Each structure stands twice: as C-alpha cells, then as structure tokens.
Amino acid sequence: MSTAPAQTLATSTKPNFKERVNGLPKGVKIALWVAFAVFLFLLPLLNIPFVTTEGSDFGGVLFTVATYVLVALGLNIVVGYAGLLDLGYVGFYAVGAYTVGVLSAEHASLPWLLAVPAAIVIAMISGVILGAPTLRVRGDYLAIVTLGFGEIVRLTLVNTQWLGGAQGISDIPKPPGLELFKVPSIDWSSGAPVIDLDTTSTFLKFGITDFVPYYWLALIVIGLVLLFDVLVKNSRVGRAWEATREDEDVAELMGVPTFRFKLLAFALGAAIGGLSGALFATKSGFINPQSFELILSILFIAAVVVGGAGNRWGITVGAIVVSYFPERFREFADFRVLVFGLALMLLAIFRPQGILPPRRTLRAKKADERQAILEEGEASA
Amino acid sequence: MQYLLDNFFAFTITGLTIGAVYALVALGYTLVYGVLRLINFAHSEVFMFGTFAALWIVMFLGGKGGASVGQVIFWVAMMFVAAMAMSGLIAVLLERVAYRPLRKRNAPPLIALISAIGASFVLAELMGLRSRVASWVGLDDNLRDYVRNSRNNAGMPTIIAPQPIFTIGGYHVTNVDILVIIGAIAIMVVLDQFVKRSRLGRGIRAVAMDPESAALMGVNRDRVIQVTFLVGGVMAGAAAVFYMLKIGITRYDAGFILGVKAFTAAVLGGIGNLRGALLGGFVLGLAENYGSAVVGTQWKDVVAFVLLVLILLFRPTGLLGESLGKARA
Numbered sequence: 065m066s067t068a069p070a071q072t073l074a075t076s077t078k079p080n081f082k083e084r085v086n087g088l089p090k091g092v093k094i095a096l097w098v099a100f101a102v103f104l105f106l107l108p109l110l111n112i113p114f115v116t117t118e119g120s121d122f123g124g125v126l127f128t129v130a131t132y133v134l135v136a137l138g139l140n141i142v143v144g145y146a147g148l149l150d151l152g153y154v155g156f157y158a159v160g161a162y163t164v165g166v167l168s169a170e171h172a173s174l175p176w177l178l179a180v181p182a183a184i185v186i187a188m189i190s191g192v193i194l195g196a197p198t199l200r201v202r203g204d205y206l207a208i209v210t211l212g213f214g215e216i217v218r219l220t221l222v223n224t225q226w227l228g229g230a231q232g233i234s235d236i237p238k239p240p241g242l243e244l245f246k247v248p249s250i251d252w253s254s255g256a257p258v259i260d261l262d263t264t265s266t267f268l269k270f271g272i273t274d275f276v277p278y279y280w281l282a283l284i285v286i287g288l289v290l291l292f293d294v295l296v297k298n299s300r301v302g303r304a305w306e307a308t309r310e311d312e313d314v315a316e317l318m319g320v321p322t323f324r325f326k327l328l329a330f331a332l333g334a335a336i337g338g339l340s341g342a343l344f345a346t347k348s349g350f351i352n353p354q355s356f357e358l359i360l361s362i363l364f365i366a367a368v369v370v371g372g373a374g375n376r377w378g379i380t381v382g383a384i385v386v387s388y389f390p391e392r393f394r395e396f397a398d399f400r401v402l403v404f405g406l407a408l409m410l411l412a413i414f415r416p417q418g419i420l421p422p423r424r425t426l427r428a429k430k431a432d433e434r435q436a437i438l439e440e441g442e443a444s445a
Numbered sequence: 446m447q448y449l450l451d452n453f454f455a456f457t458i459t460g461l462t463i464g465a466v467y468a469l470v471a472l473g474y475t476l477v478y479g480v481l482r483l484i485n486f487a488h489s490e491v492f493m494f495g496t497f498a499a500l501w502i503v504m505f506l507g508g509k510g511g512a513s514v515g516q517v518i519f520w521v522a523m524m525f526v527a528a529m530a531m532s533g534l535i536a537v538l539l540e541r542v543a544y545r546p547l548r549k550r551n552a553p554p555l556i557a558l559i560s561a562i563g564a565s566f567v568l569a570e571l572m573g574l575r576s577r578v579a580s581w582v583g584l585d586d587n588l589r590d591y592v593r594n595s596r597n598n599a600g601m602p603t604i605i606a607p608q609p610i611f612t613i614g615g616y617h618v619t620n621v622d623i624l625v626i627i628g629a630i631a632i633m634v635v636l637d638q639f640v641k642r643s644r645l646g647r648g649i650r651a652v653a654m655d656p657e658s659a660a661l662m663g664v665n666r667d668r669v670i671q672v673t674f675l676v677g678g679v680m681a682g683a684a685a686v687f688y689m690l691k692i693g694i695t696r697y698d699a700g701f702i703l704g705v706k707a708f709t710a711a712v713l714g715g716i717g718n719l720r721g722a723l724l725g726g727f728v729l730g731l732a733e734n735y736g737s738a739v740v741g742t743q744w745k746d747v748v749a750f751v752l753l754v755l756i757l758l759f760r761p762t763g764l765l766g767e768s769l770g771k772a773r774a
Binding site: 143149197198200201205207208209211212213215216219220222223358362365366369370373398399401402404405406407408409410411412413416417418 | 484542543546547550552553555556557558559560562563564565566567569570571574577701705708709712741743744746747749750751753754757758761
C-alpha cells in the first residue's frame with residue numbers, strides 16, 4: 065500500500081468525528097462515557113417525546129431492543145468476526161430461554177442466579193454439538209444447515225411434552241431484587257418536562273408490570289458482553305478469526321487451527337445467544353415455541369448485516385433499527401412489515417457495507433480503489 | 446414401522462407428488478445459485494404469487510367441479526399460462542429491483558441476502574395486504590372476490606375431481622397424482638434439454654462456470670442472469686399449478702416453509718445441479734413422508750432437516766455434486 069502514488073494518499077486534514085473524540089483529554093472522554101451510560105439508564109424514564117413509543121410500554125420496548133443488541137453482539141462474533149453465516153441463531157436463543165424455564169420452573173426450582181449460567185453453558189454446548197459436524201461443510205451449506213437447526217429446535221419444543229409442548233412453560237421466577245430506591249420519571253404532557261413523582265421505577269425490583277428494571281439488567285449484561293467482546297476481538301483469538309474469515313486456506317497454512325477457532329466462535333456466539341434467551345424468558349415469565357419462529361433468525365441476521373457485520377457499534381445500531389422501528393411505528397400497524405422490507409432493500413442498495421462498516425472494510429475498499437487507479441490509470445478513476 | 450409398511454405405496458405416491466413440487470421450486474434456487482452464487486431468498490414469494498395467479502384465473506373463468514374434460518383441460522392450461530407468466534414476471538422484476546443494483550455496485554455477497562429478505566417481506570406483505578392495494582387503485586368493488594380476506598387461506602374449487610386410476614398395494618393412485626408427477630418430470634426434461642442444447646442454456650452454463658471468461662467470449666452476463674431468473678420463475682409457476690391442483694389452498698405466507706424445503710431439496714441434490722434438484726426434491730418428499738409415518742407427522746420437518754444434515758456430512762456437495770458451477774466450487 066505504501067507504493068501507492070502520493071496524490072491518492074492525500075486525505076482531508078479536517079478531523080472527522082471519531083478523531084475529534086479520540087483527541088479529547090482522557091478525563092473528558094471518561095466523563096462523556098459515564099454521561100452516555102447514565103443517559104441510557106434513564107432513557108425509559110425520560111419519556112422523550114417522539115422517541116418514546118406511544119402504543120406499547122416504553123420500558124418493555126427498550127428491553128426488547130436491548131435483547132436484540134445482545135443477540136446481535138453474539139451473532140456478530142459468528143458472522144462478523146469468523147465469517148460464518150448462521151441462519152438458525154434463534155435455536156440458541158430458544159435453548160437459553162428453555163434452559164431457564166426447565167431449571168427454574170418446569171422441572172426444578174433452581175434460583176435465577178444459577179439458572180442463567182446454566183443456560184449459557186447449555187447453549188454453548190449445543191453450539192459445539194451443532195458446530196462440530198457442520199463447520200466442516202462449506203459456507204453456503206452452513207447457512208441452510210443452521211436454518212434447519214433453528215427449525216429442529218422449534219419443532220422439538222412444540223412436540224415434546226416434557227418441555228411443555230405448544231403451551232410452553234409459565235411461572236418462570238424473577239431475579240432477586242434489591243429495592244434500594246425509587247427513580248421518578250419525567251412527564252411531558254404539559255409540553256415541558258416535569259418530574260413526575262407518582263410514576264416511578266424502583267431500582268431493581270423485578271415486578272410484572274414495570275419492565276424498566278429488566279432493561280437496566282439487560283444494559284448491565286450488554287456492558288459486560290461488550291467488554292468481553294473488546295478483549296476477545298483484540299486478542300490472538302480475534303486475529304485468528306479474522307485470518308480465517310479472509311482466507312481459510314492461507315490461515316491454515318500459517319498455522320491457525322481454523323476449525324478449532326470456528327468452533328470457538330460458534331460456541332461463544334451460542335453462549336451469548338443463550339444468555340439473551342435467558343433474559344427474555346426472565347422478563348416475560350412464560351415462554352412457548354411461538355416466541356422462537358424462524359423469522360426471528362432472519363431478523364437477527366438482518367440486524368448484524370444492516371449495521372455492518374464485524375463492527376460492534378455498527379451491529380448495535382443495526383439491532384436498534386431492526387427492533388425499535390417496527391415498535392415505534394406501530395400506528396402503521398398493517399404496513400410495518402412492508403415498510404421494513406422496503407427499508408432493508410433500500411439499505412442494501414445505498415449502504416451495502418452496512419450503516420457503520422468496520423474500519424477494516426473501509427480500508428480494504430480504499431485499497432481496492434487505489435489498486436484500480438494503478439491498474440487502469442488516472443483517467444478512469 | 447408396521448404402519449409405514451402397511452401403507453407403503455400411499456406414502457410413496459404422496460411423497461412423490463409433494464416432492465415434484467419441491468423439485469420444481471428447487472430448480473429456481475439452483476439456477477440462480479449456479480450463475481450468481483447467492484441464495485435467492487425471495488424465490489418462495491415468486492412461487493406464492495404463482496399459486497395466486499393460478500387461483501385467480503380459475504375464479505375468473507368460473508371453474509368448478511364436474512365440468513367436461515375439454516373444459517378442464519382448458520382451465521388447467523390457462524392455470525399454467527397465468528401462473529408461469531405471473532411467477533416469471535415477479536422473478537424478473539425481483540432481479541431488476543433487488544439484485545441488479547447491488548451487482549452494479551459490487552456489494553458484498555451477504556448484503557444480497559438482506560436485499561432478498563427485504564424483497565421477500567415486501568412481496569409477501571403486498572399479497573397479504575391486497576385488499577388495501579386494491580382499494581388504493583379504486584378497484585375494490587370489481588375485485589372483491591379476489592382480494593377479500595387477504596390474510597386468510599384462499600381455497601380453489603376442485604376442478605379435477607380426484608378419481609382413482611389404478612390401485613397399487615391398496616392405494617388408489619388418482620389422476621391428480623399422475624398428472625403432477627408426470628407433468629413435473631416432463632417439464633424438467635424440457636428444462637434440462639433447454640439448458641443443455643439451446644444458445645441461452647449454453648450462456649447460463651458459461652456464466653455459471655466462469656463469469657469473466659464468459660463475458661470475454663461475448664456472453665451478455667446481465668441478459669443471461671435475467672433469463673435465469675425468468676426460467677426459475679416459470680418453473681416456480683408450474684410448481685404453483687401442481688400445488689394448487691393437489692393441495693388447493695394458498696395464503697400470502699404459503700411460500701416461506703415451502704421455499705425452505707425446496708432450498709433444502711436443491712442442496713440435497715447438489716446445488717447448481719438441475720438433475721440434482723429433481724432427485725433432491727423427490728428424495729426429500731419421500732423421506733419426509735416415510736419419516737413422518739415412522740415417528741409421527743409432527744416430526745415431518747425435523748426428519749427433512751436431519752436428513753439434510755446427514756447427507757451434507759457424508760457427501761458435502763449433495764447427492765449428485767455441483768455441476769452447473771463446478772469450476773468455481
């Protein structure tokens with residue numbers, strides 16, 4: 065790349081948004097992050113006009129968005145980092161949810177704090193069981209095999225009485241609460257923000273009507289998973305995934321045990337999928353096979369690809385787009401899916417790298433363009 | 446197990462009829478995969494539109510049971526014309542709107558899947574909202590019979606009454622069964638010869654093998670791709686007619702599961718391989734039926750997918766291998 069002509073290397077000197085943020089003093093950066101986190105935590109109580117969903121409970125919607133973000137983070141490891149197309153991700157989500165259901169309500173009464181780790185472990189094991197035989201087949205086939213897996217899981221849930229059959233599992237226990245203090249919400253009905261002391265959310269009381277604490281819980285989990293994601297991505301494992309994704313044969317020749325790393329990506333992705341399934345089961349209190357339709361896998365994939373597979377912030381945005389907009393625009397009720405489909409098509413045409421593509425993709429694209437200039441001369445550039 | 450043995454021929458024949466439908470739809474996936482290397486996720490909707498075209502033409506012509514043979518032949522012929530035209534049109538439109546812009550921009554392959562998913566949603570919803578669409582253009586009075594209950598099942602009058610032609614092992618093979626199986630095989634023989642012998646067919650094979658060399662040899666890639674979509678759509682239209690004759694009920698989301706099955710059939714036979722699609726369709730239809738006889742109908746789809754996983758483990762390129770695009774495998 066260093067051999068490229070100097071004039072093509074000349075980039076604009078104006079710092080973009082990212083460079084500006086990175087240029088800030090460390091203290092300011094930390095303060096910004098903290099402010100952003102606080103904003104996220106208070107979001108369901110701020111009731112910001114236009115952003116808040118009218119028809120459905122905003123806390124519940126935010127929780128749904130948060131589970132999508134979590135799922136997208138897990139699927140991003142599989143699709144974005146390791147480059148494996150998984151169309152049956154809902155299978156792991158279901159495994160996680162049902163593990164919590166079976167262990168804490170249907171057949172045993174483990175406490176929530178034990179059931180959730182169990183869900184993660186069992187989802188991970190199911191990922192290994194699915195991955196060990198199927199990761200040897202080529203990429204496109206993997207898509208259909210995983211699609212089949214998702215359906216197998218759902219149909220097994222429908223047809224197995226031990227798992228509650230079509231009725232599913234109910235009375236899934238809530239996580240232990242603390243009930244430390246109450247957080248008031250903000251009322252905008254007069255046109256200006258007024259603190260509303262009557263409508264409050266208790267800090268960590270997991271009830272059945274107020275979904276805000278579940279959203280807080282999901283946010284904390286997302287934070288932990290994000291931290292884990294950053295650490296893994298920047299480690300030897302992350303580099304091995306990248307090498308495998310770009311060229312499996314070359315990676316293998318360079319001494320990367322590609323199969324083992326693919327399996328690891330699959331298992332980690334499955335574990336995070338299981339974790340989000342467990343959260344979903346906790347919040348809704350009951351689960352049945354209808355919550356795990358094939359279409360959900362498709363939406364998960366859409367979240368990752370729309371956001372920009374491989375970029376953790378991109379897929380977060382993608383997950384928000386895929387889950388929040390259909391809820392926000394409920395007044396279009398009948399046309400929701402139609403509009404969503406149109407939006408996906410437009411996005412694919414005008415933003416083919418995703419909303420926020422990973423930096424690497426952008427770099428590769430620029431390198432390609434430079435190469436094209438070198439090959440074809442300045443005239444065609 | 447005994448149940449399966451007692452009704453072996455019944456399961457075989459019904460398996461073959463549904464397998465014929467899978468096979469015809471699978472052709473569309475296989476052809477497109479061969480030339481573009483992408484899963485045309487919206488192909489199931491192409492099929493679904495075909496079922497509605499077949500249904501509407503029968504309603505329009507006032508088709509009903511108990512008509513004379515000549516009339517029935519006319520109706521069925523019109524069903525083929527309508528369904529093939531509709532599915533072919535939708536498939537070509539799909540290529541134009543959802544895939545060609547992406548190709549022009551050299552988009553990464555995964556994004557084509559997103560575009561296809563979007564197109565699939567749009568097509569299915571347009572059908573599911575057809576009463577609304579009709580009222581926008583102010584035709585809801587004239588089209589009431591065609592668009593009412595757009596979210597529910599739409600049934601077709603049985604224009605061919607199933608009559609037993611001969612009996613094999615205690616199962617009465619009906620005229621519909623024979624028509625579907627023979628018809629599907631005949632259509633596929635024609636397609637096979639088309640791809641093998643005609644000029645356009647040669648173009649399809651050339652693009653599948655090596656798009657760049659094909660372009661250098663003067664093959665118009667865009668045109669070949671369009672023809673491929675058209676042929677795949679026409680096949681889905683034929684499948685839609687057989688489906689309506691055998692099952693007789695359709696819905697705006699009828700394509701989805703059938704599409705997944707048909708894609709499974711294509712992979713089973715070796716994706717990109719036309720004869721593989723035929724074989725895969727029949728194998729899938731039979732396996733599903735035998736399997737559900739042994740372990741219960743509710744496990745039917747599980748049997749299909751488990752079979753797929755097993756075959757891919759032991760023969761990773763499908764039963765017959767990938768012939769259309771072998772050079773790039």
